Amino acid sequence: MKNLSFKIGNVEFKNPVMTASGTFGSGKEYSDFVDLNKLGAVVVKGVSDVAWEGNDTPRVAEVYGGMLNSVGLQNPGVDEFIKTDIPFLRQFDTKIIVNVCGHSLEEYIRATEKLADADVDVLELNISCPNVEAGCLSFGTDAKMVEKVVSEVKKVAKQPLIVKLTPNVTDITEIARASESAGADALSLINTITGMKIDIHRQKPVLARKIGGMSGPAIKPIAVRMVYQVANTVKIPIIGMGGILNGDDAIEFILAGASGVAVGTANFINPFATMEVLKGIEEYMNKYNINDLKEIRGIVK
Numbered sequence: 001m002k003n004l005s006f007k008i009g010n011v012e013f014k015n016p017v018m019t020a021s022g023t024f025g026s027g028k029e030y031s032d033f034v035d036l037n038k039l040g041a042v043v044v045k046g047v048s049d050v051a052w053e054g055n056d057t058p059r060v061a062e063v064y065g066g067m068l069n070s071v072g073l074q075n076p077g078v079d080e081f082i083k084t085d086i087p088f089l090r091q092f093d094t095k096i097i098v099n100v101c102g103h104s105l106e107e108y109i110r111a112t113e114k115l116a117d118a119d120v121d122v123l124e125l126n127i128s129c130p131n132v133e134a135g136c137l138s139f140g141t142d143a144k145m146v147e148k149v150v151s152e153v154k155k156v157a158k159q160p161l162i163v164k165l166t167p168n169v170t171d172i173t174e175i176a177r178a179s180e181s182a183g184a185d186a187l188s189l190i191n192t193i194t195g196m197k198i199d200i201h202r203q204k205p206v207l208a209r210k211i212g213g214m215s216g217p218a219i220k221p222i223a224v225r226m227v228y229q230v231a232n233t234v235k236i237p238i239i240g241m242g243g244i245l246n247g248d249d250a251i252e253f254i255l256a257g258a259s260g261v262a263v264g265t266a267n268f269i270n271p272f273a274t275m276e277v278l279k280g281i282e283e284y285m286n287k288y289n290i291n292d293l294k295e296i297r298g299i300v301k
Contacts, residue, residue: 002282003292016250017281018043019262019267021126023263042095043124047081047115052074053074054073066216067265068212070207078115100153116157123162124162126191127140138168160185167222167226180235189238193222219243224256227253238257240253241262241263243265244264247282255299
């Protein structure tokens with residue numbers, strides 16, 4: 001029997017394949033295509049303490065090798081999430097990871113407090129949110145701010161805490177170390193890379209907010225590099241993401257040091273992507289006679 005499991009804190013995942021926040025809703029949209037029981041976890045869309053309307057449209061654009069989005073974390077708020085989405089997901093044998101977002105430290109704390117007694121397994125702190133108190137710069141771009149936010153949220157969180165890192169920094173390992181020292185139980189990376197697309201006929205940006213986050217296969221080499229660097233810097237588990245389309249892509253991240261892998265943009269072009277990634281990992285293990293993913297995790301030095 002092959003062992004694909006790993007742990008974050010005291011929570012065990014049966015396999016490394018999960019969804020990337022914001023690309024899978026809360027699972028309802030994909031449940032006709034994907035057997036949610038087979039996933040290691042469903043990472044739900046970003047959840048805030050109150051409802052967010054999101055950004056003006058257009059807010060999604062196709063680009064070479066991926067897509068740009070400036071959705072703005074539209075969501076109905078944590079109370080509605082607890083009432084409607086958790087009961088749906090609890091029908092399935094999978095872990096629930098809630099992506100927590102906020103525009104201020106107080107908003108992060110309020111959402112985390114509301115989730116403390118909710119029936120969810122793990123929290124993922126989205127520190128790529130724009131900090132309204134600092135000119136809308138991302139929380140995750142300053143190590144001292146990261147340490148402050150993570151440590152304060154950790155005080156009120158009852159579930160293990162993953163910190164999701166933005167790649168839009170000079171040194172990803174500095175942010176990773178700050179997160180670990182503040183009490184993070186795991187890290188997920190990378191979030192989207194800032195980009196822009198211009199309509200040359202209209203001579204205007206395609207996105208209403210001009211700049212958005214790029215995801216998809218084109219960013220995978222950057223994501224693998226950052227996972228590799230972080231895995232050689234921290235001792236806590238890592239969830240790797242960024243352009244994963246198939247099992248081979250996922251294995252790259254695991255060889256670089258990831259314990260889990262999240263499938264994001266691929267879900268939009270292939271609703272069966274998560275199942276194909278899982279199958280690909282299993283086929284790789286069979287081909288190379290690997291009995292436990294621990295045998296190859298982080299072996300690339």
